[in-house]
Amino acid sequence: MSFLDLDEWLFDLAAKIELVYSPIMDIKVYPENVDVVLIEGAVANEDHLQLIHLIRKKTKVLVSFGDCAVTGNVTALRNFLGPAEHVLRRAYLEGADIQAQIPSMPGVVPALLDTVRPVHEIVPVEVFLPGCPPPADRIRALLEQVLAGEAPHLMGSQIKFG
Amino acid sequence: MAAKTLTIDGKMVGAHEDQTILEAARDAGIKIPTLCHLEGLSDLGACRLCLVEVKGSNRLQPACAIKVAEGMEVQTHSERLQKYRRMILELLFAERNHVCAVCVSNGHCELQNLAIELGMDHVRFDYRFSGFDVDITHNRYGLDHNRCILCTRCVRVCNEVEGAHTWDVAGRGADARVITDLKQPWGEADSCTACGKCVMACPTGALFYKGSTVAEMERDRTRLEFIVTAREKKQWIV
Ligand code: SF4
Ligand code: SF4
């Protein structure tokens, strides 16, 4: 949503890049030789884990995009409850009003990892963009540096958490 | 009252012999990052953010706790210091749970501001992710241990300014916690006068006014500063 706040600059951006993979695109497989990827969210389940390793292999520059990717943020609060089975029990059994049962659909619903981790604890990350969410001007500042072929470097209020 | 001459970051500075390096630097317009230091309270060198290099010594020295000396040569912003300061900050963030996005102090937090100032865009240490208690037994204030950095400002302000000594620190290392009275819930701590000075002094979102929501709480320290000025300078400036 914050990305959409880039408004008309999105047109300029679209002219300069080729978007090859995104959750809102009809593409199932992460392509080869990607220059830059913006990663939203922490690593929380088996699918995330597989995908992040794949992305690392096929991408030059990884950007941890937003507090969840950089710190785990609110999504990591469940780590206090203990391993995955405790989390599921708390949410679907103890917290349920009716029909308490833990959902299970092997192969369809990915299994939760025992702890939610920030991306850079799993694979090396080149650039960090904190913020919850990172405001549009910050995203633009970062992308402009990337497009100019510089190693991105944000300072001051551009790296505020929260 | 003898005067001392020293250099800080290459600048000649004059100071009273009983001043700390931090005070001398401040008077000379040189800003050294601090967290546990608060004007009017004793200094104990807990956070190590104010570490400086003093020529002739291999050890880094906490500027808030070391007195000036004649001919001293002090560096406050060398690359080595920046490296250590950032590391200290990262350790503070990794130790407890700073979820700025849902914190009462978001946007008005001394820890968060230092992270911005020192260019901390991520934490290189693995987060501990262990949950801490929240004490909301007091009828006006709350304590969230998840945000506490053990700076002991609350302990000192309560003891030295209010004279109640409700706060203390119990436990060691990662188990250390600030406590009220003999580790009773805050609401049952008889020595607490509910003056709120600890809440004013706290640098993070650990001590808060009940009813504050995310990013909403700003601390007003004017009452604290008034008492400290009155005491130290005998000036009653409202
Ligand atoms: S206390 Fe400060 S650093 Fe910690 S979560 Fe709150 S705003 Fe962030
Ligand atoms: S509660 Fe606040 S003032 Fe007290 S030690 Fe923790 S961070 Fe410091």
Ligand code: FES
């Ligand atoms: S301000 Fe000097 S050690 Fe904390």
